[in-house]
Amino acid sequence: MGEPRRGRVRVEILPGQGDRDILRHTVATMSKVLVVDDHPLVRQGLVRILEEGGLQVVGEAATAEEALEAVACGPDLIVWDWTIPGGGAEALEAVRQRYPGAKILVITAFPSPGLARALRDLGVQGFLPKTASPEEILDACREVLSGGERLPQAPDLSPREREILEGISKGLGNRELAATLGISVKTVENHLERLKAKLGCKSTAELRALALRGLIPR
Known part of the structure; x- marks a missing residue:
């Protein structure tokens, strides 16, 4: 990874901003970030x-394993790519356990409402698509560092929808789900279509992948 990188410290106060915005900029410039x-x-x-x-970048990592080592630099914020090798829910939880003081902003090229909800359940403070502009990234970092959240509103799932997700995570097909839950195959299909719409998935296979990665919304 090389030597930790250090950024420039700069308090940036723009005309017309309120006390909250001034505080966000000040907190950010005194904070350390791991990328x-x-x-x-x-x-x-x-x-x-x-x-x-104006943020201080004190470390970089390319894998979850490297990130677990890099948290020794004591970051206030970790900007985390969701799809890194060895990443996922378990890796994030391991990082949080090793350094619980760090806030986490997840970025991904494949955002979905389901992932956003699952990250909230994991205790992540921020979530952005990789299509976000530099200004949006900085604003999200400052918001998270100042104690706020940058998470999209996630859809609520019914108890039945959670049962369907758990079933497909176990490899159950539509007929098996119907028999297990005591409903018709058509009803299972209807639930799956609603789940795909709510969680931003294009197929049942994507729903299953979401569930298998430990991202079943609670």
Whole structure:
């Protein structure tokens, strides 16, 4: 990973901003950030955005294993790419256990309402798509560092929908789900269509993958 990188410290106060915005900028410039992304160009781009925005980047990692080591630098915020090697819910939980003081902002090229809800359940404070602008990334970092959240509103799931998700995570097909839950195959199909719409999935296979990765919304 090389030596930890340090950014410039700068308090940025813009005309017309209220006390809350001033506090967010001040807190951010005194905070340390760890950037975790397995694509060097993306990681370097994030580092540049954060440093130019006045945050202090104190470490970089390309895998979940490296991230677990890098939290020794004591970051206030971890900017975490969801799809890094070895990543996922278990890796995030391991990082949180090793360094519970760090706030986490997850970025991903494949955002979905289901993932956003699951990250909230995991205790993540922020979630952004990789299509976010530099300004949006900086604003989200400052919001999270100042004690706020940057998480989209997640859809509520009914008890039956949660049962359907648990069933497909166990490999049950539509007929098996219907028999297990005491409903018709058509009803199972209807529930699956609603789940796909709510969680931003295009297929039952995507729903299953979401469930298998430990991301069944509670």
